[in-house]
Amino acid sequence: MMKIKHLLIRTLMVMLVACSVMLCGFAVSAAAAEPLPELTTVTENAPALTTADITLSQDTDTTVGSLSGEDGYTIELTDTSSGSKKSVNWLKIILISVGISLVITIIVVLVIYNGYKSNGQTEPYEFKNKAPLDLKETEDILVDVSVTSVHINRDNH
Amino acid sequence: METIAYKCINCSGPLQYNAQKLKFYCEYCRSAFTEDELKAHFGSLDDQLNQAAQNEDVTPQDVPEGFEDFASNTVMYTCENCGAEIITDKTTAATFCVYCHSPVVLSNRLTGAFKPTKVIPFKIAEQDAQDKFFAFCKKKHFLPKDFISGAQLEKMRGVYYPYWMVDSTKNGHLYATTTKIRTWVVGDDEYTETKTYRVKRGGIIDFKGFPHPALRGEHSKALKYVNPYDDNEFRPFTMAYLSGFLAEKRDTERQDVQAEVDAELKQYAEKIYKNTIQGYDTIRVDNVDVKTLKENWQYAMMPVWMMNFNYNGKSYLYAMNGQTGKNYGELPINKGKLAVFGIILFLIIALLCGLGGYLLS
Structure with missing residues (x-):
């Protein structure tokens, strides 16, 4: 029974650590990712094009193809579906990872360091039990009343 | 200096107070005696000691030039068991002979003006104290190698330390400024009303048994906490309780610590008065004044399990309340091991965060 209990506790701790790391990963990825510029297309006086005019690009990072028309113009096509890749800033990922790791490590080391001290945190004199008070004077006098107000900005989009 | 060794009624072996049995115990024949039994056999135990102290000439004689300080701060005693002559410092009241390990009580250290009024006998035996210390050290992976060893645990000593026990009746007042805060919202405006009060509390506080260490030095903080x-x-108090343990005599008088005790009692008085102020959002104490109406000081001996150890040139202290087991102290840390652990932890977390960031991006 004890072994099962220990096993459950350890499993919960591992899951907790994994979730924490996942959350850190989300934070890192959200901070490091850069959105691509919005697609602009020219539709005015655009000629009718067929699929034969479509040439697939070898560079799949930014474009999926281009359309070449008779007048020599080129329209860049970009995949705007929700599954599109975002560019990753490695430097930001590393810096944020190092920052998070440093903070966690410092906290853990400080907790360990304090665990090696026993400073008698409980009160050395139990004054609540050993020092009874015979209260003779109580005075509560209202000396001032002030009212302040703050306007709440409510943005309506 | 004459010493007293409490002897077993049956075999004349040295008697020591046993915290588990709460009796005086002979290690040789394993007999156990209560205080009343010893008194019935020997008469008043302290009368013997007082008589020995009166008969003794404590005037230092023939002290070589330049050794006056040494002579005034140390004392030589003769072990009743083996006859060895041992030197100890001026505050030691009970100790063990370093040759035969018999417990000895130094005759004139705790008599007259230095005789304590009361004593709390040890309730935690040596083995229990070692077990508690071991439990404190358990799962501490950064202790120096071989720290928890038999040799280390042997350094733990049961010591009776001197305390001043103060009963003090004080009359005082506390003056404070308090506020009550209320907020509400009307339309797009949030209103905050702050009511400020001037508060006064006064009364008589009867402090009972306030302890203050009567020994200066590196142990004073541990003795407090x-x-x-x-x-x-x-x-x-009777000397027989000291047998089997070390004991220290006080080196401070009432006038030496009066100011410290008054300051501490004033702090407690402030807490007590402040606890009576209820129902406010903020409390700021402006002034506390306290006057002593009457005071009674008693001198008592309290049990402490004490251990000193050195590591990397630094001295560490561990103290345990010999009655309740509350501990105070600091353990040494192997900083190299902790640094390596920190670096490995840092690298693992950084790697996981980076990997998570890449995979989730």
Whole structure:
């Protein structure tokens, strides 16, 4: 029974650590990712094009193809579906990872360091039990009343 | 200096007070005696000691030039068991002979003006104290290698330390400024009303059994924070309780610590008065004044398990309340091991965060 209990506790701790790391990963990825510029297309006086005019690009990072028309113009096509890749800033990922790791490590080391001290945190004199008070004077006098107000900005989009 | 060794009635072996049995115990024949039994056999135990102290000439004689300080701060005693002559410092009241390990009580250290009024006998035996220390050290992976060893645990000593026990009746007042804060919202405006009060509390506080260490030095902080003791277990002082343990005599008088005690009691008075101020959002104490109406000081001996150890040139202290087991102290840390652990932890977390960031991006 004890072994099962220990096993459950350890499993919960591992899951907790994994979730924490996942959350850190989300934070890192959200901070490091850069959105691509919005697609602009020219539709005015655009000629009718067929699929034969479509040439697939070898560079799949930014474009999926281009359309070449008779007048020599080129329209860049970009995949705007929700599954599109975002560019990753490695430097930001590393810096944020190092920052998070440093903070966690410092906290853990400080907790360990304090665990090696026993400073008698409980009160050395139990004054609540050993020092009874015979209260003779109580005075509560209202000396001032002030009212302040703050306007709440409510943005309506 | 004459010493007293409490001897077994059956075999004349040295008697020591046993915290588990709460009796005086002979290690040789394993007999156990209560205080009343010893008194019935030997008469008043302290009368013997007082007589020995009166008969002794404590005037230092023939002290070589340049050794006056040494002579005034040390004392030589003769072990009743083996006859060895041992030198100890001026505050030691009970100790063990370093040759035959018999417990000895130094005759004139705790007599007259230095005789304590009461004592709390040891309730935690040596083995239990070692077990508690071991439990404190358990799962501490950064202790120096071989720290928890038999040799280390042997350094733990049961010591009776001197305390001033103060009963003080004080009359005082506390003056404070308090506020009550209320907020509400009307339309797009949030209103905050702050009511400020001037508060006064006054009354008589009866402090009972306030302990203050009567020994200066590196141990004074530990002696303060191993408190509190259970005052219900105080017993009238008799030297026999010191047998089997070390004991220290006080080196401070009432006038030396009066100011410190007054300051601490004033702090407690402020807490007590402040606890009576209820129902406010903020409390700021402006002034506290306290006057002493009456005071009574008693001198008591309290049990502490003490251990000193050195590591990397630094001295560490561990103290345990010999009655309740409350501990105070610091353990040494192997900083190299901790640094390596920190670096590995840092690298693992950084790697996981980076990997998570890449995979989730």
